[in-house]
Amino acid sequence: MHPTTITEQAAAPGTAVLEPAAPAVRVAGVHKTFGRPGGEQTVLQDINIDVMPGEFICLLGSSGCGKSTLLNLVAGLDEPSSGRIEIPSGRPALMFQEHALFPWLTAGKNIELVLRLRGVDRADRRSRAEELLALVRLQDAYGKRVHELSGGMRQRVALARALAQDSEVLLMDEPFAALDAITRDVLHEELTRIWQSAGVSVVFVTHNVREAVRLAQRILLMSCRPGRVAHEWRIGLPQPRRLEDPAVAELSVEITNQLRKEIRRHARD
Incomplete structure (x- = not known):
């Protein structure tokens, strides 16, 4: 069910009616091609997605x-060849597969x-950083350098750093793909929380089907190039979920x- 907002009904003052909320992200008619005229390759074709x-x-x-x-286009790292992308709340936060932490910093x-960079007062930065580390269950990691952290801990710090951008939209590009199965399982739980x-x-973004089913409210399956939204599933299973759950x-x-x-189908084309 889409989130809703309460608005006042013009015909009956004082009567509240439900109206669909505006999307947090709208991708409308997006195409993306690479290359020069005569040698272009269409990577994305007519992508239409509303993220509530x-x-x-x-x-x-x-x-x-x-x-x-597609994620890079939504992040503003590239521009669509045609179509439009709207994010009313401003630039989204982005988390990559690699943690991309600065190794010379704690x-x-x-x-x-x-x-x-966001303009937070110097006096408030440490307390806010400690709050974010506590949110990802790394209360004691403030003074640790990157080489002292495990792979899973580095990704938690990367997640805390993404949340520090205070964006209403978080984009994640296969952030757990390089981790072992046990660490990935733990981080699935943490991300859901x-x-x-x-x-x-x-x-x-993922190519792991079970990961998608465990985490998502909605799954969009993209076809092979040119990429299109080929199928959609709305996941009604309650959270938290486990990979081994029969329904998953x-x-x-x-x-x-x-x-x-x-x-x-792509192989036959």
Whole structure:
């Protein structure tokens, strides 16, 4: 169910009516091509997506289908060849597969750098950085340098740094792909908890079907190039979910079969 807002009904003053909320992200008719005229390659074709406030969406598809390209367009790192992208709240926060932390800074100072760029007063930066580290369950990591942190801890600091941007939209490009299965499982739980408490909209790119089913409220399956939204699933399973839950496994099989069909269709074209 989409979030709603209360508005006053013109015909009956004092009567509240429900009206759909405006999307946190709107992608409308987006195409993306690379190359020069005569040798262009269409990577994305007619992408239309509304991400509602507080919604968790996973973009799912095989490698090379344009998932990361679409995320870069939403992040403002590139521009669509045609169509438009609207984010009323301003620039979204972005988290990559690599943590991209500055190794010469401590975990806390990596977060404080973002706060300084946002114009947060120097006197408030440390306390806010410590709050964000506590949110990702790294209360004692403020003074630790990157080499002292495990892979999972580095990704938690990267998540805290993304949240320090105070954006209403969080974009995540396969942030757990390089982690071992146990660490990834733990971070799935943490991300679900943080998303629910922070109330941000999340667009999460993955090629892992079970990861998508575990995390998302809605899954968009992209076709092979040119990338299009080929199928959509709304996930009604309650959170928190586990990878081994029968309902998660069952839906993962359904989505995997559809993904295989898309890959086979592309191979025939």
